[in-house]
Amino acid sequence: SNSIYLGGFNREPADNQIVKGITIIYPSQQPIVGNGSNTLVENVKVFNFEKGFGGICVGSQSTVKDCYVSTDTRVLTAFGSDVTFSGNLLVGLEKQTPFYFGDRILDDLQNITIEDSTVVGDWDPLFSIRQAHFGNLKNFNVKNIRAFYTGRKPKAQLVGLGVGFSPYRRGDYQGSIQDVTVSDIQITALNDTPSLAVSAFGFSEEAPVRNVSVQDITVNGEPAVFSPAIEQCAYNVTLGDTTIKEGKRPVAKAPKRNYPQVDAVKNPDKKYPRRDQDGDLYGWDVAHQVAYPSAKQKNDPDFPKTLSAAYGNQATGASLKGIKTISAPEGDFLQTYAAVNDPRMYTLHSPDYEVFVSQKSSGTPGADVPVYENIGTLMNTGQRLVNPPPMLTEHFCNFTHRGPVEVTVTMKERAPVIKEALIMPSAAGIKPTYSADRKSFSFTLSGPQFIAIIVNGDWVRPLFIFGNPAEEPAPDPSDKAVLTIKTSDDFKTLKNRKKLDDHRVIYFEPGYHDIGMFFPVFSDQTIYIPGDAYVAGTIRGVNRDNADNHAYGTKLITQNKEIFDFRAFKKGYQNADDYVYMGRSNKAAQEFLGSIENFTIRGRGIFSGEQMEWYKGQETVPGYIILVDRSGRNGVLEGLTFVGRHFHSANFFGAPSLLANVKTLYGFHGNTDASQWGMVRRNFFSVEQDDGTYIKNGLDIDGWFAWQQNNANTFCFARSMPSDGNTLGHAHVRNVTVIDGRYGSTGVANLSKGQYNPMRGGFWLGINHDRGNHNFSYIADIVMQNIYFETIVNPLFQFAPMTGTRHNKMIGAEDITFDNIQVPMGQNWKSIFGGRPEAPDDVMRRIVIKDLVIGDKKITDLDEFSRTRSEGPNLDIQIKSTDR
Numbered sequence: 001s002n003s004i005y006l007g008g009f010n011r012e013p014a015d016n017q018i019v020k021g022i023t024i025i026y027p028s029q030q031p032i033v034g035n036g037s038n039t040l041v042e043n044v045k046v047f048n049f050e051k052g053f054g055g056i057c058v059g060s061q062s063t064v065k066d067c068y069v070s071t072d073t074r075v076l077t078a079f080g081s082d083v084t085f086s087g088n089l090l091v092g093l094e095k096q097t098p099f100y101f102g103d104r105i106l107d108d109l110q111n112i113t114i115e116d117s118t119v120v121g122d123w124d125p126l127f128s129i130r131q132a133h134f135g136n137l138k139n140f141n142v143k144n145i146r147a148f149y150t151g152r153k154p155k156a157q158l159v160g161l162g163v164g165f166s167p168y169r170r171g172d173y174q175g176s177i178q179d180v181t182v183s184d185i186q187i188t189a190l191n192d193t194p195s196l197a198v199s200a201f202g203f204s205e206e207a208p209v210r211n212v213s214v215q216d217i218t219v220n221g222e223p224a225v226f227s228p229a230i231e232q233c234a235y236n237v238t239l240g241d242t243t244i245k246e247g248k249r250p251v252a253k254a255p256k257r258n259y260p261q262v263d264a265v266k267n268p269d270k271k272y273p274r275r276d277q278d279g280d281l282y283g284w285d286v287a288h289q290v291a292y293p294s295a296k297q298k299n300d301p302d303f304p305k306t307l308s309a310a311y312g313n314q315a316t317g318a319s320l321k322g323i324k325t326i327s328a329p330e331g332d333f334l335q336t337y338a339a340v341n342d343p344r345m346y347t348l349h350s351p352d353y354e355v356f357v358s359q360k361s362s363g364t365p366g367a368d369v370p371v372y373e374n375i376g377t378l379m380n381t382g383q384r385l386v387n388p389p390p391m392l393t394e395h396f397c398n399f400t401h402r403g404p405v406e407v408t409v410t411m412k413e414r415a416p417v418i419k420e421a422l423i424m425p426s427a428a429g430i431k432p433t434y435s436a437d438r439k440s441f442s443f444t445l446s447g448p449q450f451i452a453i454i455v456n457g458d459w460v461r462p463l464f465i466f467g468n469p470a471e472e473p474a475p476d477p478s479d480k481a482v483l484t485i486k487t488s489d490d491f492k493t494l495k496n497r498k499k500l501d502d503h504r505v506i507y508f509e510p511g512y513h514d515i516g517m518f519f520p521v522f523s524d525q526t527i528y529i530p531g532d533a534y535v536a537g538t539i540r541g542v543n544r545d546n547a548d549n550h551a552y553g554t555k556l557i558t559q560n561k562e563i564f565d566f567r568a569f570k571k572g573y574q575n576a577d578d579y580v581y582m583g584r585s586n587k588a589a590q591e592f593l594g595s596i597e598n599f600t601i602r603g604r605g606i607f608s609g610e611q612m613e614w615y616k617g618q619e620t621v622p623g624y625i626i627l628v629d630r631s632g633r634n635g636v637l638e639g640l641t642f643v644g645r646h647f648h649s650a651n652f653f654g655a656p657s658l659l660a661n662v663k664t665l666y667g668f669h670g671n672t673d674a675s676q677w678g679m680v681r682r683n684f685f686s687v688e689q690d691d692g693t694y695i696k697n698g699l700d701i702d703g704w705f706a707w708q709q710n711n712a713n714t715f716c717f718a719r720s721m722p723s724d725g726n727t728l729g730h731a732h733v734r735n736v737t738v739i740d741g742r743y744g745s746t747g748v749a750n751l752s753k754g755q756y757n758p759m760r761g762g763f764w765l766g767i768n769h770d771r772g773n774h775n776f777s778y779i780a781d782i783v784m785q786n787i788y789f790e791t792i793v794n795p796l797f798q799f800a801p802m803t804g805t806r807h808n809k810m811i812g813a814e815d816i817t818f819d820n821i822q823v824p825m826g827q828n829w830k831s832i833f834g835g836r837p838e839a840p841d842d843v844m845r846r847i848v849i850k851d852l853v854i855g856d857k858k859i860t861d862l863d864e865f866s867r868t869r870s871e872g873p874n875l876d877i878q879i880k881s882t883d884r
Contacts, residue, residue, distance in 0.1 A: 006034025008059050009079075010375065010393070013349035019044055030054035031071075031749025035079050037061045038564075046070065055090075058083060070708025071840050072096040072121070079105065084113045099127045099142070100443075103748060105135035105175075106420040106458055112140045116288075120148040125157030125197070127182060130748035131207075133163045134173035138480050142182040147323040149189045155227050156194040158185070158217070161209050163202045163233070164748035165828055167741050167791040174203070174455040178210040185203065187219045195225040200247065202233025202749045206427030208232040231750055248755045259804040264840040265859060272776040272810045272841065276727040278697050280587065282310050284781060285815060287732045291783040307700040307732040310682040315656035315680065317600030317636030318526045323505060324483050325473035327539030332403030333470075334359040337531035337604065339370035342512035345534060346610035346644050350374045350395040350457075353463050354410040355366055361403045369397045371463070372606070374643050377666040392709070394665050394687060395610060396464040398531060398604055398641060400471065401448060405777055407465065409453065410440040423736040424601040424790050425705065426824075449664065450705050451683040452739065459741070466685065468604055468639060475505045475528050482507050485515075492516035496550035500525075501544050508533045508605070517611055520604070521628070523596040529640060531604030536644065537611050539601065541628030541652070550592075555580040556623050557592075582622075586630060589883040595631040602638035609666075610644030623647030626677075637662055637677050649686070653696070659684060667709050691716040694783060699731035707739040710746075713764035713798075714738050715784070720769035720803075721777040728777070729815075734785035738762065744794050744828070751794075751829065755867075761831070762789060763818070768802040776810035785819045793823055796854065797831035801842065801868045810841045817848045826855040827865065834869030845876040852879070 001022050008014030023045040024031050031054070039062040046055060048071040049393045055069045057544040064325040066087045069075050073096040076085050088498065090098045096428025098119050101859070119126065122620065123853070127142055149156055161177050169175070187196075196217060197394045202208035217224040226239045230247035237244045241686050265271040275285055283289060290307050297303040298399040301406025304310040308374045328335075335676030336357065341347070376391030399405075411418060417438040418737065432441035445451070448469040452462050477484045483503035485491060491500075492515065500506060502517075505526045515537035521527055522544055526612065529535050540553055550557055582592040609625040628635055641663040642649055649664040657678025665673050667687035674686035678697040686692065689709035695717045708714045715733070722728045742760055744751045763784065789796070801811050835842025852859040859865055862877050 001029040002033045003031040004033070005040060006032065006036060007087060009033075009349075010373075011389070011412070014059070023199070027053060027129045030057060030677065032056045035059040037080065042066055044068075047852075057271030061873035063454050064088065065094075073236065074100040077101055078112060079109070081109050082111045084115070086115050086119065088112070088117045088879045089121045090117065090121070092119070092123060095687045096121075096124060097126075097128045097766070098123055100126070100130075100818070101140070102132075102135045102137060104460060105131060106133050106460065108136045108138075109138045110137070114142045114145070116144050118148075120145045120150065122149070122151035123157065125160040125199075128160040128183075129177050129180065130160070130162050130164065131747045132166045132743055133178055134166075134169070134175045136176045136178070138176070138178045140180045142185070144184045147185060147187045149194065150191075151194070153326070154194055155197050155362055156187075156189075157180075157199070158196040158224075158664055159198045159200075159212075159214060161200040161212065161234070162748050162750060163207045163209060165203060165744050165751050165794060167743065167794060168457070168459045169203075169207065169792065170825060172345060174204070174206040175244045176210065178208075178672070179213045181215075182213070182217075182826065183215045185217045186350050187217070187224070189220055193220050193222075196225045197229060197231040197515070198237070198239055199231070200234035200237055201231035201752075204233055207233070210236055212237040214239050232752060249345055250750070252752060252755050259836070260806065262805050262809050262841070262852060266653055268810065268841045268843070270490055272812070273725055274727060274778045274780075274812065275725040275779070276731050276778075279727060280780070282730065285785050286310050287781045288815065288817065289731050289734055290787060290821075291734075291817070301682045306702075307698060307730070311655075311679070311698045311700075312801045313680055313698060313700070315634050315636050315678070316503070317634060317658070318524055318598050320473065320475060320505070320526065323847070324476035324479040327403070327473045328470040332359060332362040333339075333401060334362060334364040334405055335366045335531070336369050336399040337398065338510060339533060340512055340534040340606070342509070342534070344514065344536070345512060346374075346536075346608060347534070347606065348375065350412075352415045352461055353395050354412060355397050355465065355793070356408040356410070357399055357405050359401060359403065359405045369399050371395055371397045374666055375585070390410045391460070393461050394464065394852040395461065396641065396663070396665065398466045398468060400468040400531065400604055403468065404444055404446050406442065408440055408442045409463065411455070416456060419456045424452045424454075424738045424739070425788060427737070428789055429462055450683075452705070452707070457672045460470055466641065468661055469683070471604070471639065472601075474530070474603075475507055475526060476721065477488065477507045479505070479507070481505060484509055485513060487513055491519065492554065494551055494554050494735075497522045497554060500552075501547065503648070508535055512536070514611070516773070518550065518558055520547060520553050521596070521599055521601060524598045526600040526602070529603035529605035529607060533605040534602070534608065535605065537607055538624070539626040540622075541632055543591065543596055545594065546594035552582050553631050556621060557582045559584045565734045584703040590629050590631045593629050595629060595633070597633040599628070599632075599634070600636040600638070601626060602636065602640065604639050605642060606641045606645035609642070612646045615666065624649070625650040626650035626652070628652040628654065635678065636660075636795075637675075641665065642675075642815060645672060647671050648690070649675040650677045651675075651686075652677050654674070655679060655698075658682070664688070668705070670711050673712075688712075693733075694718065695728060695731050695779070697728065697730050699733065701733040702735055704736045706736065707741060709741050710743050713766070715760055715763045717763070717765045717766050717782075718779060719807065721767055721769050721779065723773045724775050724777065726777050727780050729780040729782050731782045732785070733783070733787075736787045737790060738787065739790045740793050741791065742794055754854075755829075755832075760794060762793045763799065764794045765799040765801060765813065767808075768804070770803040770807050772807050774807055776808070776812070778812040778814065780814045780816070781811070782816045784821070787818075787820070788822045792825045792828050794828040795831045796821070796827045797833065797866060799831070799833045799844070799847075801836055803836075805836065805838045809837070811835065812842070813844045813847065815846045817850065818852065820851045821849070821853070824856070831866035832867055832876055834871075837869065842870065843874045845874070846878070847876060848880060850880040
């Protein structure tokens with residue numbers, strides 16, 4: 001995304017570079033970016049007329065001098081120590097930060113000098129350091145700055161310092177800001193003379209702000225009047241002649257609500273009768289019956305052992321009967337895959353990690369396993385934690401095995417030596433053995449499983465090792481019923497797309513394939529991607545009779561008629577003739593695409609949505625990496641690794657259906673929800689920066705490793721309730737490991753100022769949509785069992801509806817059990833339970849929390865970890881404990 005990328009953020013050599021004398025006009029985001037050492041940027045002019053585009057970012061031992069930059073956000077910044085910014089002229093826009101340092105700094109950063117420069121703009125603040133990771137940021141010296149303030153606010157932000165919450169903070173990994181000096185700042189206010197705000201807050205005694213001096217500051221020739229906001233864990237802050245030894249924690253405020261009051265009724269159960277269509281068919285407590293069967297039920301061979309069996313939701317997918325297949329070996333075995341190398345791939349090869357795997361039990365010789373890397377999408381707009389670099393990266397590898405395997409991870413040449421390696425899930429108890437030179441470590445996987453490894457506390461560069469279970473027999477590409485697609489074939493053309501509906505199996509040979517958008521899958525068809533294939537594109541389920549509606553997917557679908565008025569089309573970046581309109585409703589989608597049944601998409605290969613555009617209006621194009629209409633039946637999705645997506649992952653709400661052994665990566669920005677493929681999901685992995693899963697009737701999850709990035713929730717119970725009187729629920733979710741990576745805000749903020757944002761929570765009841773025909777409804781019969789959180793949760797439960805009362809007069813939550821919830825790292829903010837203050841008939845009853853451990857304490861009382869938003873008979877939260 002940069003006009004000039006100097007390298008260094010991805011281990012590539014980037015030292016001793018010079019950018020001098022050039023002029024950049026209409027730059028892309030962050031015009032000059034580098035993280036190598038000894039960079040010189042001199043006499044460079046950057047002319048920018050858009051907001052949110054950033055400026056110049058350099059690495060250690062670098063100098064930026066005599067430059068002109070017109071932009072508004074993070075104009076000058078550094079990711080290394082011993083950096084000087086001198087003699088620069090910065091012309092900004094509104095409410096942004098000329099000098100900004102921090103966010104996710106992993107290593108110590110020190111000795112930063114900003115001097116002899118001029119700034120023009122409405123800044124907020126002029127100088128800022130924020131930290132949400134573990135590096136110690138110290139010895140900043142800002143001096144001799146001439147600033148022209150163009151704003152009209154009575155209070156202008158001069159300095160902002162903050163060490164914020166990090167879900168990954170633990171042990172020695174804390175972070176701090178200290179020894180900051182700001183002096184000789186001459187401000188000319190072009191409008192009224194403002195006071196100058198100086199703010200500072202830390203997170204804890206171990207993660208503080210310390211030793212700040214702000215001296216010799218004038219506004220319009222007079223000594224500045226300061227407006228300090230020195231808050232908790234900020235120490236020794238001097239403003240002129242006044243020293244504040246220790247800041248004060250602000251009083252937390254509840255979120256504002258301004259909704260009409262609902263009158264209580266005399267007989268709520270009669271006024272708001274619960275209806276439950278699934279409960280009438282399968283039992284109103286079917287999820288609890290399955291999760292906690294009686295002795296008689298356990299001995300009854302006809303009693304369903306899973307919720308999906310109770311619902312009859314057992315998918316088989318497309319049949320391979322009559323087609324030659326290749327079966328996995330009997331007994332213990334290990335299968336590895338050849339690396340895919342193609343310059344068109346958005347996924348790279350890891351610059352950090354090498355993985356070697358062997359299996360003694362089968363005598364399989366050891367082999368190197370290709371380790372790939374995804375790099376996060378750069379977002380430079382606003383004060384976002386995902387902005388600027390270092391971006392989150394994802395390093396991953398796949399192999400398939402039965403029986404134990406021995407794994408060795410080696411750090412590549414430019415990667416650091418290993419201080420420690422954290423292997424998750426922690427419950428697996430996998431401990432590394434380190435080499436003498438601390439450049440590698442080894443461990444044993446007892447059987448197929450998905451793990452995440454964090455080296456040296458670097459949560460920006462996780463390594464995911466996917467030990468896949470043995471496959472069902474795979475189609476043999478030599479069979480005549482199999483269409484084998486070669487890497488040289490072009491299946492973006494209408495001619496080749498029409499060939500697809502004549503074959504029962506579509507098989508991609510090893511290597512890179514660009515199949516384009518909306519590649520069709522038909523009824524009674526299998527798409528197979530082997531472990532040494534990389535396929536770029538998206539897939540849509542299409543009835544053969546409907547394929548002409550979008551020319552077999554060679555035309556892009558949009559569900560917004562106004563999309564053609566967006567700038568992307570008016571400026572010629574997008575061509576209206578490439579698109580076809582499909583209505584927004586479920587009925588319109590079904591009529592356009594049609595229904596399919598008996599289909600399978602599987603393999604051990606990589607499927608990338610990198611063909612997706614990402615621009616204003618793109619959200620109206622069905623951007624799922626795989627999408628099948630909910631009217632379809634009997635769909636199986638198994639084994640693939642998803643990357644490159646800019647929207648939700650695979651989506652199919654038909655039944656029966658099955659998702660198994662799928663790895664969903666690339667959760668780098670909002671709308672990257674995890675897979676919502678049917679109601680039966682087994683042994684899967686996901687990284688998402690939007691909701692992990694919604695509660696749906698019949699949802700049956702067993703075995704999920706979820707990494708939730710800084711947006712939305714792993715467990716989103718509901719955004720809107722069902723229509724009047726109906727019930728949402730009958731779900732069983734168990735054996736889940738969660739890395740909860742939510743920082744609690746879009747920037748490094750002081751979370752102590754407010755009762756925690758109700759849009760967050762490990763378990764999020766939510767209900768934030770107030771819709772017509774939803775005047776009263778219920779969510780019920782849900783069991784969440786054996787859930788383990790690897791990080792600090794912020795908070796654990798947000799079980800208080802958010803919605804207003806214009807339509808929703810009564811919300812009922814009942815018969816929900818949370819069993820064996822483990823949060824060893826604790827929660828940063830108290831949980832919350834209760835109905836809406838304006839809706840006295842909201843009810844929460846028979847909510848059971850059993851065997852809850854937070855930190856090292858087993859919880860025995862609700863007040864130990866939660867607050868309540870309502871009291872009395874409508875709130876029934878039961879805390880229980882059993883001996884295990």
